[in-house]
Amino acid sequence: MTRSYQVLISTSLRSGKRVDGHGEEVSGSLLLGTIDTRARCYRLIKQVEVPQSSHRRGRNSVRGIARFGDGFAVCNTTQLFLYDRNLERITGTYSEKRFGDIHSLAVREEVVYVTATASDSIIGLDRDLTRVFEWWAGSEPELARYMNEHPRQATMWDHDFRMKGGYWNRFHINHAFFDGNGDMIVNLPNIEVGPGVTKFWNVTRREFHLAGSAELNPIDGRIHDGIILDGYHYLGRTEDGSFIKLCKESGRLVQSVDCRVPLGETTGNPIAIRHGWLRGATHLDDEVFLVGQSRLTLFLVDMQRGIRSEPLEMVGMPTSVNHPGLAIYCIEKLPDPDLP
Secondary structure, eight states: EEEEEEEEEEEEEEEEEOTTBSSEOOOOOEEEEEEEEETHHHHHHEEEEEEEEOTTTOOOOOOOEEEETTTTEEEEEEEEEEEEETTEEEEEEEETOOOSEEEEEEEETTTTEEEEEEGGGEEEETTTEEOOOOOOGGHHHHHHHTTSSSSSGGGTTSSSSTTTOOOOOSSSOOOEETTTOEEEEETTTOOOTTOOOOEETTTTEEESSSSSSTTTOOOSSEEEEEEETHHHHHHEEEETTEEEEEETTTTOEEEEEEEEOOOOOOOSSSSHHHOOOHHHOOEEEEEEEEEEEBEEEEEEEETTEEEEOOEEEEESSSSSOOTTTEEEEEEEEEEOOOOO
16 A cells, blocks of 8 residues: 555534534634555644635534635535635635535546535536536435425425525435445434444435345444445444445445444533544555544544454644544545655
8 A cells, every 4th residue: 555645634622512503613624634654643734724605603613624616615514615726825615505515526537526414415616616416315206205394494495495494304415425336325323224224325216226136234323434445335333333345236244343432421412422423534555544523533444354444643734633522524635646
């Protein structure tokens, strides 16, 4: 495996003092750095402060990140920003009513897809920030039946999800990703499904993804990230702190690696107290992944061998990374042919 990789990370600091959805995520940053797999460390190159949400004051976390065009697409909770290649200048900004709780970004064929979690939507934008794609979970008959008891206001696109309010998402869609055929897959962590069905919806084919297999067991609780490589799914199973590998055809669990980081302190979420908040993953090489956890913990996870490294040393960080509410949101590996 290559010794070094350049990696972009987004972070969030949860205060544990949530009131009406405000005050929970009090800060966050973009961290550009280098992973040294031999020295087992992450060396910070640059820290970038992203504007806080202009629609939901106090929401300062940085969410989705992706290489896009000649630079980067970066989100806070309600806005998409385009940055230049040096992460020094914002070249474009986009927001709309559905952007109340953005989680992550995916890029395919010069379109950036935004997971508009609060409105159960996926929005696609081209390089001019013109909307070229939109999808809403409630428009799918098989998913709409799960929304029967959901507040009507939260199913209407004309509600401004960016503003303060009591409306909540039904499915908590936090990632859109693509398989080898170019099909868009979204995860639906808030639904409860029975045997033979998963929490994944194939937007392209308009059907449940990984459904009907006798080998398939439901995934309980929350899931984050989605990477499909060579016929396998790689996912962060937040509910039990494990990074897992599923067979794409059958849904069979092939590998599970324990990535728990018990905090023992309250951050406003009992799951995080027990084993941290597993979120953020990117593929490095072979079957090695960089996986994120609470307190800015990074693991090198070898899914072929079913093992992980000890937490990487964080070198050059300007502040303490030991706060129990501090966690990684998204991770993106960047190409850098000049690295050794």
